[in-house]
Amino acid sequence: xxxxxxxxxxxxxxxxxxxxxxxxxxxxxxxxxxxxxxxxxxxxxxxxxxxxxxxxxxxxxxxxxxxxxxxxxxxxxxxxxxxxxxxxxxxxxxxxxxxxxxxxxxxxxxxxxxxxxxxxxxxxxxxxxxxxxxxxxxxxxxxxxxxxxxxxxxxxxxxxxxxxxxxxxxxxxxxxxxxxxxxxxxxxxxxxxxxxxxxxxxxxxxxxxxxxxxxxxxxxxxxxxxxxxxxxxxxxxxxxxxxxxxxxxxxxxxxxxxxxxxxxxxxxxxxxxxxxxxxxxxxxxxxxxxxxxxxxxxxxxxxxxxxxxxxxxxxxxxxxxxxxxxxxxxxxxxxxx
Numbered sequence: 392x393x394x395x396x397x398x399x400x401x402x403x404x405x406x407x408x409x410x411x412x413x414x415x416x417x418x419x420x421x422x423x424x425x426x427x428x429x430x431x432x433x434x435x436x437x438x439x440x441x442x443x444x445x446x447x448x449x450x451x452x453x454x455x456x457x458x459x460x461x462x463x464x465x466x467x468x469x470x471x472x473x474x475x476x477x478x479x480x481x482x483x484x485x486x487x488x489x490x491x492x493x494x495x496x497x498x499x500x501x502x503x504x505x506x507x508x509x510x511x512x513x514x515x516x517x518x519x520x521x522x523x524x525x526x527x528x529x530x531x532x533x534x535x536x537x538x539x540x541x542x543x544x545x546x547x548x549x550x551x552x553x554x555x556x557x558x559x560x561x562x563x564x565x566x567x568x569x570x571x572x573x574x575x576x577x578x579x580x581x582x583x584x585x586x587x588x589x590x591x592x593x594x595x596x597x598x599x600x601x602x603x604x605x606x607x608x609x610x611x612x613x614x615x616x617x618x619x620x621x622x623x624x625x626x627x628x629x630x631x632x633x634x635x636x637x638x639x640x641x642x643x644x645x646x647x648x649x650x651x652x653x654x655x656x657x658x659x660x661x662x663x664x665x666x667x668x669x670x671x672x673x674x675x676x677x678x679x680x681x682x683x684x685x686x687x688x689x690x691x692x693x694x695x696x697x698x699x700x701x702x703x704x705x706x707x708x709x710x711x712x713x714x715x716x717x718x719x720x721x722x723x724x725x726x727x728x
Contacts, residue, residue, distance in 0.1 A: 392424040399472030403433040405486035415489035421496035434462040444606035445538040466579035494601035508591040511558030515600035533596040550682035557602040627655040649692040672712040
């Protein structure tokens, strides 16, 4: 039976959530027979591989299990999955997340009906299955057709990609333009999604929450005092370099600089302040150095609002660890966190 979408699922010690994830794919109204489900066991140390092999044995025509002996993290696992994908469209799903039964049918039908490169929906954060609600279209769908630089700039600035997991992507775009995930780092999806925006020519986003992002304490990106949060800086520097290497920077300088400042400094500082008991002064100084080296005229890209104006003043100050701790405390208290 013809398969329409290759769904790539990295799995690492996911045995507690895996059945829910796989079963949500098997229950898709598009028919699991039309799905190619590629599960990459990323050197799990629990029973994840055994669970996957059980599913593969039962659904051998639709489930592929790839076992990695060395942990390469999600970027490497997704890259492996992309290379195995045989369908015209691909999708990504994390092993601890799940999807609404109608999701892939709705996304695929829209993609085929309008010949679209990327079709997506909204993602909803949940702490249990009971919080997953039947999706209702809010009437604010997004639709972008790129036929010139201005349209490309509009897509880059306004396309609200609600995570890489809530979309399907035309596979040939990825291969034709070598859009791969950085490996060995977290926040690899920020890089991949940021690069993809400059090579797709059509995007449709449904205003319906059909992907369910499961919140739990073991989540790497949600963990407290985890060194992996510092990968945000590495990933944004890699993306900026890639923009320059691909000759995108000179054409879209304003957007790229503003995006870099927003994600490298403002968003990362918020993350560090709220996910660490104490932000190492060395990391903060690395951020300041990264801003000054990459965007010397960074003041031209500061959003005109009170919070960002205050935060940008810290770039000019030679803060000590004690001063940074005091700022962090005031910041967290100010947001009521």
